[in-house]
Amino acid sequence: MAFFLETLLGGLMAGMLYSLVALGFVLIFKASGVFNFAQGAMVLFAALAMARFAEWIPQWLGFQSLLLANLIAFVLAAFVMFAVAWLIEWLVLRHLVNQEGTTLLMATLGIGYFLDGLGQTLFGSAIYKIDIGMPKEPVFAFGSVFPGGLLINKEDLYAALIAAVLVALLSVFFQKTSTGRALRAVADDHQAAQSIGIPLNRIWVIVWCVAGVVALVAGMIWGSKLGVQFSLTTVALRALPVVILGGLTSVPGAIIGGLIIGVGEKLSEVFLGPYVGGGIEIWFAYVLALVFLMFRPQGLFGEKIIDRV
Amino acid sequence: MNAPLKNIPPMPVQAVEPASPGHRRAAPSGGSELHEVKSVGVKNIGDVILDVHNISLSFGGVKALADISFNVKEHEIRAIIGPNGAGKSSMLNCINGVYQPQQGSITFRGQTFKHMNSHQVAVMGVARTFQNLALFKGMSVLDNIMSGRNLKIKSNLLLQALRIGPAQKEEFQHREAVEKIIDFLEIQAYRKTPVGQLPYGLQKRVDLGRALAMEPQVLLLDEPMAGMNVEEKQDMCRFVLDVNDEFGTTVVLIEHDMGVVMDISDRVVVLDYGKKIGDGTPDEVRNNPEVIKAYLGVEH
Amino acid sequence: MFYRENGQFKTSYRADSQIFPITQDRLGILALFVIAVVGIPLLADEYLLRAIFIPFVILSLAALGVNILVGYCGQISLGSGAFMAVGAYAAYNCYVRIDGMPLIAALLLGGFFATLLGLFFGIPSLRVKGLYLAVTTLAAQFFCDWAFLRVSWFTNNSSSGSVAVSDLSLMGWPITSPASKYLFCLGFLIVFGLMAKNLVRGAVGREWMAIRDMDVAAAVIGIRPMYAKLSAFAVSSFIVGVAGGLWGFVHLGSWEPAAFSIDRSFQLLFMVIIGGMGSIMGSFFGAAFIVILPIFLNQFLPALGNLVGIAISTAAVAHAEIMIFGALIVWFLIVEPHGLAKLWSVGKQKMRLWPFPH
Amino acid sequence: KEQFFPVLSGRTGPVAPNATPWANGHNDYMKLVNARGGINGVKTLVEECETAYATDRGVECYERLKGKHGGATVFQPLSTGITFALTEKVPADKIPMITSGYGRSDSADGGVFKWNFPLIGHYWVAGDTVLQHIGKQAGGMDKLKGKKIGVGYHDSPFGKELLPILQERAAQYGFTLQLLPIAAPGVEQKATWLQVRRDQPDYVILQTWGVMTPTAIKEAQAVGYPREKMFGTWWSGAEPDLKDIGQGAKGYSAVMMQHGAEPNSAVVKDILDKVHAKGQGTGPKDEVGSVLYMRGVLGALLATEGVRSAQERFGKGKVMTGEQARWGYENLNLTQAKLDALGFKGVMRPVSTNCVDHMGSAWARVHQWDGSKFIWTSDWLQADEQVIRPLVKNSADKYAAEKKLTRRSAADCQS
C-alpha cells in the first residue's frame, strides 16, 4: 500500500514537471497556432544560460552568495530569453505570417536546431549544475501509518508547487485579459487578426517571452534535478503526450494531462513493466494519450476541432 | 466503389418521359445562332425524386430546422430561400449526410432513410456545391474536377500504380469527360492552376465543375452566385439551366439573389429560422405576405 | 528564353498527362537518369557512394513513402522510423529464418509487415486528426523501439540485440561492392518512385489529397475517408518498410533498434516538409538537403577554418553545423514555405518568363 | 611520413561530457608521441569526426576517414553500437579496430574476429570483476547465494552486452538479477528507482553512459538507496558523472579498466610538460589525468604501440598499413618495463596478445567516490578465465556459424 502511494506520488510529481514543459507548448500553440518544436531547445538554452551565469557572475563580480548569484543569473537568463524571443519574431515569424501550420512547425524546428547549436557554442556542452538549494535527500512521512514511512521527494514537491503556481498565473492571464482573447484570435487566423489591428509582431514577442520564461523555470527545475546538458531537450518528448492528452490549447489541460500521464506511466512501469521486461513507460504514456484521444479527439480540455462546411 | 443500391431501377439520364404532366413552361424564347438550345420546346417535370419529411435538427439550444417537409421533382429547379441563418445550408447538409437530423426522414427515389450516409448519397447520384468554398485547396483545377469522377473509377490500387491498360484507359476517358466540363465552364486557361490562387468567383465555378463531374441526377447548389456580378451570374445561370436542360439534372438551389431565383426556378421553398413559411411557384412565393415580411422586405 | 513550352502543343490527353510534359524537362530527366544509373557508379568513389549516395537513395525512398502519408494524405506521422524498423526486422527474420529466401522477396515481405502495422496504427486516424494524430504515430514509434529491444525473438535471440546480414546477392549477382549496392537501391527507388507518381496523379492520389484538403467535401463527393486514409497508410508504410529493409540490409549491414529511432522519424518528416509536401520530386530534394547538407557542412567548415587559419574543434564544427542547418531550414521556409520543390517550380516559371521579369 | 589515426569523437549530444575527455586524452597522447619523436620517427596524425554517439553518423565517419591521409591505421569507435556496425565492414577494408573496454566481448576471440581488438578488457571482464568485488564486500562469493542484484543498464547493445556474464554467474552462485533497462538518454528514471526502492535489491550494478549515470545516482539518492551498494562498470564512474552530485554520490564505486584518475603518473606529467605547457593541449588543463582522459590516453598508447610492434616485423620507421598494424595488435607485447618507460607505471599492467586472444589482459580495480574524488578500494582483480573463455568461444562460434565463417587456420595466424 505504502509503495503504491509512493509510486502514485512519484507519478504525480513527475507529471507536474512534465506539465511545466508542456505549458511552453500550450502557450505558443494557443497564441499562434504553432506547435513549437523548439520548446526542448529553449529549455536547454535557458537552463544553460542560467547555469553558466550562476557560475560566472560570482567570478566576475567577486562575491560568494549563492542566492544572489542565482537571482542575478535568473534575471540575466530571462533577459537572454527575451532577446531570443525578439529575434525569433524579427527574423522568422514575421516572415511567415499566414502560412500553414506545418510550415511554421518546421520553422520552429529550424529554430530549435539553431538554439541547440548556439546554446552549446556560447555556454559549452559539458554537464553544468544549477544549485538553487533544492533538498536532495528524501523525507519519510507518516512513519506511524506505514512501516518505513512514505517516501516523499522534497525536491519534486517544491518543483510541483512552482509548476502549479505558474500554471495558475497563466490560466488567469488567458482567461481574464483581452490580450488572452487576442492571442486566441491570432491563433485562429493571422490575417484576420491583423486586419482588425492586432499587432501580430508584438503579440508574438510577448508570447515567446512568456514561453521563454516558462522554459527558463522548467530548465531551472529540470536542470537542478538532472544537471544541465544536451539531453535536457528530450524532456520535450516526454511532455508531448501530456500536451496532447490535456489538449493543445488548454493551460489547465497541461496540468491535468501531466498528472494523468505521470501517474499512468509510473504505475505502468512499476507494476506492469516487470512482466514484460520493463522500459515500457514511454510508449505507455503515448498509448495512454491515444486511448483518451479515441474518446476525445481534441484532448481532454482542448478546443473542439472545427469541421464545418 | 460501384455498389449502387440494387433495388433502385437504373434511370436513364437523358430521356425522361413526363410521368405526370406537371406544369409546363415555355422554353427561352429565340435561341441564338451561337448557342444551340437542345431542348427547345417543353420542359418535362417528372415524379418526386427527393422527399424530405418532417426533418428536425437542432444544435444545443439552436433549432436549425423544425419539422420541415418538402419535395423535389425530377428535372425541376427547386429553390430554397430564406434569411440568413434560416437553416438552408443545414437542410442540404442533412440531405448530404453531413448532419444527422434528430427527426424525420428523407426519401430518395423510393428509398427512405432516417439519416443519410455521405458516401451512399454520392453513389446514388447527388452532388453538391458549398457555400463556403470547400475546394481541395492544394490541388489543381483539373484534379479538383477529376476527383468528382472518382466514384466511377474501377481499377484497383495496383493497376493504378502501374498505370497500365485499363487503368490508363479509364483515366483518359474520365479526363475527356472532365475536359468537356472545363470547356463548358470556360475555365480552360486555369486547368493546372492550384485552386487556392483563383479569384473567388472562379473557385465557385470549379466547385460547380466538381459537382458536375459526378454526373449527378440531383445537384444541390448552395449560393453558387454569391460574390459575382450580373454578367457572371448570367453565365452561372446559363450553366445551371444548361445542365438542367441537357442532362435533365434536378437542381436544388439556395440563392439570395431574388432575380435569379424568380427567373430560373420552378418551385421555391421558403425557410425562416428553421420553419417553412412558404412553398410554391416563384409567383406564389413572391406574393406570399409572410414571405414578404420575413425575407423579401419590400416588393422586388 | 530556352526554357519554354512554346510551340509544344498537346493533342491528346495522354500527351498532356505525361509526368514531364515539357520536352526540356524530359531531356533533363533523361540526362539525370543516365547520370544516376551510369555516371555515378562509374565516377563516384567509395566514400561518396557509401556515405552519400546510398543513404540518399534509401532515405529518398523512405521520404517518398512518408510524403504519401503526410504530404498527400495530410496525416502527420512521426512514426516512420517504426515502420522502417518493422520493414527491416521483418525482412531480417524472413531472410535468416527461411532458408533460401531470395533477398528481394525478404525485403518485400518486410514491406508487407510494415503495411500491416501501418494499417493497425492508421485506424485511429479515422477519428484523431492533425497534430493529435502525430501522437498515435509516436506511440507506434516508441512501442516498436521497445519491442525490438525487448522481444529477443525479433533479433533472432542475439544477446546484444544487434543483428547483421551479409553476403547479399541477387540471383547470383553479389551485392557487396558499393556500386552494386547503390544500383540495387536505385532500382527500388526508380520502380517505387514511378509507381508512387502514378498513384498520386491517379484516382487514389486525388482521394488522398481530397481527404487532406477538405475531408467533409471529399466525403460528399463519395470518397470514403476510411478507405482513403488506410490506403495511404498502407502504401506509405509499405514503401517506408522496404526502405527500412534496404537501410538495414544494404546500408548498415548490421543494426540495432536505435538505427530507426525517433530521430529517424523526425528526419524523414523534415525531408518531406523541407522538400515539399505533396510532391514526389520534393522527397528527393528533401532527402538531399537533409542527408547531404550536414555532411557537406561537416567537411566544409573545417576546410573554411583552415583557409582563414583557425583550427575549429569538432565540437565547434558540430555546433556550427546544426546552427547553420537550422538557419537554412528557416531561410528556405521564408523564401518558399511550400518547400524546395515549389521553389524549383517557381524558379522554372521565372525561367520561362526570362529575360522578362514577369 | 605520418601514421594516420582517425578519431571518432562524441563531443556533442547526450554523451558529450564523458566522450570529450576521452578524445582529449587520446589526442594529447598522440601529440606526446610526436613530441617524443614519433613511432620510431613516424609522426602520428589525427583527424576527428563527430559521431555524437549515433551509429549511422559513426558509419559515415568511418567511410569518410578510412581512406584519408594514406589510409586509416586503426579505428576506435568509442561506442558499442558503432562497433557492431563496423565489425561487418572492417574485414573488407582491412582496417583493425580497437575497442578497448567496450564493443563485442566475443571479439576477444581472434580466431573468428580477426580485425577486432577489445584490448585490456571487455564488458564480460567488467561484469566478472565487479561481481568479484561485490562478493568480497559480502564476505565471499558464496554469500551471494539468495541475494538480489539489480542491474540498471543502457537499453542498447552496449547495456545488454554486460548481461551474459552476470547471468552466467547468477546461475553459478545462486543470486538473482533484477534487470532494469533504462532508455537512452536516460534522463527519466523515476520509475526504475521506485522499483529499486520497493524491491530493495542487495546491490545495484550500473552499466550506464553519459548523463544516464548521474541521473541514476541522483534518483538513487532521491529514493534513499544507499550509494555504498551501487557499483558502476567502467564507463559509469568518472568525474563528470559525480562531481556535481558531490556528497550525494559518496560511497558509490565503479570498477576501473585498470587505471583510474592518474594525475600523478609519469605520462601525465609528460603530457603537461611537453604538450600543455607548449599551449598545444587539446582540452582544459585541469582535466588532464582524469579517469576518462586517461582512458583516451590508454587508447592512444595501445594504438601507437601496436604500430610500433608491427614496425618490428615490417620495417622500423615505416608507415604501417592497416593490415600491417593489425599484425602489430595481434602480437602486442607490452611488458611492465616497456610500460614504465613510457610513463605508465602504476597506471596499467602488461598486455600481450596473440592470434586467439585479442584482449591481452583481464585486470581491473575498483575505486570509490569519497564526495570529491576517487580512492582505490580494491586490489587488482582478474576476470575468471574459466568462465569468460568458454562464453567468448561459444558466442564467437555462434557468430561464425551465422556468418558462415571458418576459424582462422594456424597459417593465417602467421600472416
Add this chain to the structure above:
Amino acid sequence: MEKPDIANDIVLNVNGIEVIYNHVILVLKGVSLQVPQGRIVAILGGNGAGKTTTLRAVSNLLQGERGNVTKGSIELRGERIENLSPADLVQRGVVQVMEGRHCFAHLTIEENLLTGGYTLKSKAEVAVNLEKVYNYFPRLKTRRTSQAAYTSGGEQQMCAIGRALMASPSMVLLDEPSMGLAPQIVEEVFNIVKDLNQKEKVTFLLAEQNTNMALKYADYGYIMESGRVVMDGAARDLANNEDVKEFYLGVGGGERKSFKDVKSYKRRKRWLA
C-alpha cells in the same frame, strides 16, 4: 460628385501600383485611385479583376499572401503607408473587412466582436460599439454565444462587418460586404454604410460585385479589368453608362432581361487588351 481636385481632400491615394504574387504572378498592372475624405468609393469588376488585391495592398495584408507591391505608391492623408504594418493602419483608422468572412472560428460571436475593439483604449467605447453593432445586426445578438464557426454564412458575414466597425474606424475597406447576405440585410448593410458615412464621416472604399447596390450608394466608382482600372467616374455617370448598364447591371438595351433569357455566347466586353 466631381472628380476631387483638392489634394488634401484625399484620404487615400493609390498611385500606379503593381502587385506581384509569389514573385512571378503579376496581378495589378498599375492601378491608381483616389478616395476623398468622407466619401464612398466603389471598385467594380469581374472575377479576378484585382479588386481584392487592391484592397489588400492598401491595408497591407498582402504579405501573408506572399504578394508584394513592386511599383507605385500608396498614401494615406499624404503619408506613405506601404511599409506600415496592418496594425499600424488600424491605429490610423483604416480597417478592412476581408473577403470570405475570416471570422475567428473558435471565438464566439461576441468574442469576435470584442476582439474587433482591440485597438480601443476605453472599455466604455467598446461597450458602446458593441451595442451599436448589435443594433445594426440583431441576428448577431441572438447568436452571440455561438462559436463563429458554427454560425451560418450570412451570420459570419455580419460578424465580419460588425467586427470591423467595432474599431471605430475612420476609413473602412469593404471587400464584398453583400456576399451571402439576404436581400434585406444587403440593403441594411448599405444603409449602415450610408449612415456611418453621413453621421460619422467614415470614408468607405468598397469592392463589390453587386454593382447595382454599389452604384446606388457610392459617390464614385472605378471599374477594374484584369489588373487595370479601365473606367472611372461619378457613380451616377457610371450607372448611366450604356456599357456598364449592359455588363454590370444587366439592363442593357433599356430593360432588365430575365436570367433565363440570357444566351451564353461570348458576350463579355473587354475594355482593354
